[in-house]
Amino acid sequence: MNKTLLYVADSISELYNIDMEEAKKIVMDSGFPDLLDEIPDFVQHYDADYWAKEIMNAISER
Numbered sequence: 001m002n003k004t005l006l007y008v009a010d011s012i013s014e015l016y017n018i019d020m021e022e023a024k025k026i027v028m029d030s031g032f033p034d035l036l037d038e039i040p041d042f043v044q045h046y047d048a049d050y051w052a053k054e055i056m057n058a059i060s061e062r
Helices: 003-016 020-029 032-038 048-060
Strands: none
Touching: 003 020, 003 032, 003 048, 020 032, 020 048
């Protein structure tokens, strides 16, 4: 897991009171790693909290 993914997992863990291992799984199971690979400049334009909220919002809409 690279630093960007780890930062987002850490944000999920802190913002949503989720165990860090579960937060890592949430990040890896989302489309975020693919997005980071495809357009890293766009992804890194926003902070980890932004992406944490986006990932969790996407999960809640399922």
